[in-house]
Structures are given as structure tokens and as C-alpha cells.
Amino acid sequence: MSRTKKDDKPAGWRKAEIIEAAAQCFMERGYHATTVDDVATRLNATKGRIYHHYATKTDLFFDVHRTGMDRLFSAIRPVHDRGGPARERLVAMLLAHARAMLEHHTYETVVAQGVQVHRFDQTTEGQRQTMRDLIATRDTLEQLFKSTLEDAIAEGTLAARDVSIAVKVLLGGLQWSIFWYRPQPGETEADRVALAEKMVAPLVAGLRAAD
Amino acid sequence: MSRTKKDDKPAGWRKAEIIEAAAQCFMERGYHATTVDDVATRLNATKGRIYHHYATKTDLFFDVHRTGMDRLFSAIRPVHDRGGPARERLVAMLLAHARAMLEHHTYETVVAQGVQVHRFDQTTEGQRQTMRDLIATRDTLEQLFKSTLEDAIAEGTLAARDVSIAVKVLLGGLQWSIFWYRPQPGETEADRVALAEKMVAPLVAGLRAAD
Numbered sequence: 249m250s251r252t253k254k255d256d257k258p259a260g261w262r263k264a265e266i267i268e269a270a271a272q273c274f275m276e277r278g279y280h281a282t283t284v285d286d287v288a289t290r291l292n293a294t295k296g297r298i299y300h301h302y303a304t305k306t307d308l309f310f311d312v313h314r315t316g317m318d319r320l321f322s323a324i325r326p327v328h329d330r331g332g333p334a335r336e337r338l339v340a341m342l343l344a345h346a347r348a349m350l351e352h353h354t355y356e357t358v359v360a361q362g363v364q365v366h367r368f369d370q371t372t373e374g375q376r377q378t379m380r381d382l383i384a385t386r387d388t389l390e391q392l393f394k395s396t397l398e399d400a401i402a403e404g405t406l407a408a409r410d411v412s413i414a415v416k417v418l419l420g421g422l423q424w425s426i427f428w429y430r431p432q433p434g435e436t437e438a439d440r441v442a443l444a445e446k447m448v449a450p451l452v453a454g455l456r457a458a459d
Numbered sequence: 460m461s462r463t464k465k466d467d468k469p470a471g472w473r474k475a476e477i478i479e480a481a482a483q484c485f486m487e488r489g490y491h492a493t494t495v496d497d498v499a500t501r502l503n504a505t506k507g508r509i510y511h512h513y514a515t516k517t518d519l520f521f522d523v524h525r526t527g528m529d530r531l532f533s534a535i536r537p538v539h540d541r542g543g544p545a546r547e548r549l550v551a552m553l554l555a556h557a558r559a560m561l562e563h564h565t566y567e568t569v570v571a572q573g574v575q576v577h578r579f580d581q582t583t584e585g586q587r588q589t590m591r592d593l594i595a596t597r598d599t600l601e602q603l604f605k606s607t608l609e610d611a612i613a614e615g616t617l618a619a620r621d622v623s624i625a626v627k628v629l630l631g632g633l634q635w636s637i638f639w640y641r642p643q644p645g646e647t648e649a650d651r652v653a654l655a656e657k658m659v660a661p662l663v664a665g666l667r668a669a670d
Contacts, residue, residue, distance in 0.1 A: 280491035335666055360638065400666070407669050413654070414661040416639050417632040421662075424631020427571065443624070450625040451632075454665020455546055455611070458618050 271312045274358045313362045316355030317385045323348035328392045334399035346422045346444035357426045482523045485569045524573045527566030528596045534559035539603045545610035557633045557655035568637045
């Protein structure tokens with residue numbers, strides 16, 4: 249009966265379930281140690297159900313990676329597109345990025361593993377193309393920050409600097425949270441906002457006597 | 460003849476060779492995909508030579524991890540101990556940290572993998588103790604920065620803030636370089652210093668109109 253119900257779910261929903269379970273597995277055990285069996289076990293499903301959607305573990309990994317990138321984009325792009333003074337926009341974008349890193353911690357941890365998969369694995373041409381697309385997406389995300397930094401320099405609210413390195417360091421400072429942050433039981437949205445503000449504060453203030 | 464020469468080397472030197480080769484392997488392929496055979500092949504040696512020093516791959520990994528932490532410490536502690544105004548010391552410590560991250564890129568990439576090994580692997584009690592020691596070392600390193608931030612706040616040259624989160628974000632901004640930095644052929648010490656300065660600049664200046 250419950251099985252029949254499950255089969256009634258739209259295909260997209262079932263795929264989202266697989267991606268969610270895979271994200272958990274990859275985060276906990278890493279790309280290499282995770283098997284399709286692990287993901288199936290977590291879903292209480294058969295391997296066949298996963299192979300129906302994904303030819304290999306690597307393809308499944310890429311979909312988790314893509315989901316993680318999409319969630320960052322969805323958090324940051326609207327703030328970027330809102331317009332207004334560039335420096336204020338930049339602060340709001342950093343805050344949105346920090347919040348997204350915390351809220352989607354599982355996925356963003358897997359995104360960081362993606363660099364390693366790229367380095368380590370023998371992949372097919374199709375998979376290499378997917379990897380290039382994912383890297384292009386990451387570059388586009390960085391570009392949103394770079395152009396906003398350039399706008400702030402042009403409007404005179406930010407000192408001139410190496411914009412490319414600055415973006416890598418600012419985003420890296422927030423992204424490093426994959427190594428030290430762990431969602432706490434009972435943690436609320438307000439808790440994550442408060443933590444995100446503490447993370448962004450030193451980047452905005454710099455090493456100054458007054459914020 | 461060259462083999463005899465090699466055998467004449469002090470035991471410590473041979474161990475350092477193994478650690479160096481292992482660091483390269485772990486960086487390139489990751490902890491899970493690297494085998495003791497890979498390390499032996501890179502050394503043009505037998506597995507036996509490695510097992511003479513290390514009972515398992517995990518123990519070898521820990522020595523690479525420890526070496527990476529030691530190198531960070533050796534770079535930062537003297538700057539910390541030099542004394543003087545806390546804010547200037549903090550800037551110098553960040554610069555030393557950035558330089559060490561670039562110079563010891565291979566080892567520091569493996570240090571970051573250490574978090575994952577801790578998460579993923581079934582380890583022995585002895586290995587868990589080693590892991591606790593390594594985590595304690597990392598905490599001590601962070602403590603050098605925390606106490607210097609607190610000194611700068613006390614001397615009035617730094618606005619009060621959450622020191623613990625600030626240190627994680629500042630160091631994370633520099634440590635994220637393991638994901639984007641790759642040593643370039645012909646790169647000099649001066650090149651690395653120039654890059655380290657560009658990395659530290661946005662952390663020191665914050666999002667301000669003038670540096």
C-alpha cells in the first residue's frame with residue numbers, strides 16, 4: 249500500500265529524494281567511500297531505483313554538486329540583482345552567502361569535495377563536460393561578487409584592490425564553515441542568521457578600532 | 460652503489476622522504492584512493508620500506524598531517540612571540556599564515572583532508588588518540604590568533620567582536636587557498652609573498668573606502 253503510494257509520486261520528487269540521501273552519504277563518508285548501496289540503504293530502497301535515474305555514482309555526485317551550486321545561486325542572485333549602492337549590496341550578498349552555507353551545509357560540503365573528484369577520478373567525456381559546466385557556474389557566482397566589488401571601488405566606497413583574490417578570500421572565509429560548522433539539534437533560522445552575521449562582521453569591519 | 464648510499468642515510472631522513480612522497484599522493488588522489496603501493500611507487504621503493512616505519516596507511520597519513528601542522532606552527536609562533544602592538548602582530552601572523560599555506564600547499568591540503576578521515580574512518584584507539592592530539596594542536600594554533608585578537612581589542616586597536624568566529628573566518632579565508640592555489644612552475648618566494656599580501660589585504664582593510 250505505502251509502496252503504491254510511493255510509486256504515485258512524480259518522478260522529480262523521487263529524484264529529489266535520491267539526491268538528498270546521496271548528499272547525506274557523501275558528506276558523512278566522502279565521495280570515494282560512498283557506494284550506491286549506501287545511498288539505497290539510506291533510502292530503504294533498491295539499488296535499481298537509483299540506477300533507474302543515475303548510470304553511475306559519479307553522475308549522482310554531480311547532481312548533488314549541481315543542487316548545492318543552485319542553492320547558493322538562488323540565495324545570492326536576487327540580492328545581487330536588487331541594485332542600490334554597491335558596498336551595501338556586497339555586505340548583503342556576503343550575508344546571503346553565509347546563510348546559504350549554513351542552511352545547505354550538507355550540499356556545500358559535497359560541492360567542496362567536487363574539486364577533489366575532479367582531481368582524482370578517471371571520468372568519461374560526458375562527466376568532464378558536466379564538471380566544466382559546474383566550474384563555469386562557480387565562476388559565474390564569483391563574478392557576481394567581483395563585479396559588485398568593482399562597482400564599490402568605482403563608487404568610491406571601497407579601496408582599490410586585487411578583486412579576484414579578494415573575492416576568493418572573502419568567500420573562502422565563509423565557505424570554510426564546512427569544516428567547523430555542524431547543524432545543532434533545535435537550531436532555528438534565527439540562530440543561523442545570528443551566526444552568519446558574526447561570520448560576515450570581521451570581513452566587513454577588517455582589523456579596525458571601530459566597526 | 461646508489462642503493463648503499465641510500466641505506467647510509469640516517470633513519471630520520473628516510474622517514475622524511477616517505478612523508479614527502481605520501482603528502483604528494485594524498486594531495487593528488489585523496490586519502491581513500493591512495494594506497495601504500497602508490498607511495499612506494501612514487502619513492503621507487505618497496506612497500507616493505509614503508510611498512511618498516513608505518514603499520515598502516517592511516518598512521519602514515521597522520522604523520523603527514525602532523526608535519527603540516529608543525530610547519531604552520533613554525534611559521535606563526537615566532538611572529539606571535541615577537542610581542543609588540545597586538546594589531547600589528549595580528550597582521551604579521553596572518554601574513555605568515557598565508558605564506559605558510561602557499562609554501563606548504565601540499566601538506567596543508569592533506570591537513571584539511573584530516574577532518575574527513577576523522578569523520579569517515581573506523582580507527583583504532585591509538586589512532587583516535589593521535590587524531591585528538593592533532594585537533595588539540597589545531598586548537599592551540601587558533602588560540603594564538605584568538606589571544607592576539609583579544610589583546611588588540613583590549614589595547615583599543617580592534618573593535619570588540621566574537622573572537623572565536625572571527626578567527627575561524629579569517630584563517631578560513633587564507634586556508635581556502637588549498638582549493639584555488641596551485642604552485643606555478645618557476646614561482647619564487649617573492650611571488651608567494653606578493654600573493655600572500657594580496658590575500659591578507661582584504662581581511663585587514665575590510666570593506667572600506669581607504670586601506
